[in-house]
Amino acid sequence: MVFEVFQKLEAKVQQAIDTITLLQMEIEELKEKNTSLSQEIQEAQSNRESLVNENEQLKQEQHVWQERLRGLLSKMDEV
Incomplete structure (x- = not known):
């Protein structure tokens, strides 16, 4: 009887160790x-x-090109 209890306990301990691992x-x-x-x-x-x-850099470049274009268009309007 005691041997069976120890076997069950050992099985549960082994199962717990396996689960932990x-x-x-x-x-x-x-x-x-x-x-x-x-x-x-x-x-x-x-x-x-x-x-x-x-x-941001491309936006700044676009702004520079737009200003150049506006400048050229205004010069063309003056001519």
């Missing part, structure tokens, strides 16, 4: 995935900043 493995996988996703986020933010800067 699986959960630890899952935690490690999730940590790796989290690290990977964090890197992707940083890259995306960097790309976004680059695109925002490029967009």
Whole structure:
């Protein structure tokens, strides 16, 4: 009788150890995935900043060209 109780207890302890081991493995996988996703986020933010800067530069260039064009059109109107 006592032997059966110990066998059941041992089985439950082994099951708990197996569950803990699986959960630890899952935690490690999730940590790796989290690290990977964090890197992707940083890259995306960097790309976004680059695109925002490029967009601002292109807007400034467009403004310069518009001013040049207006200047040329006004000179043409004077002629």
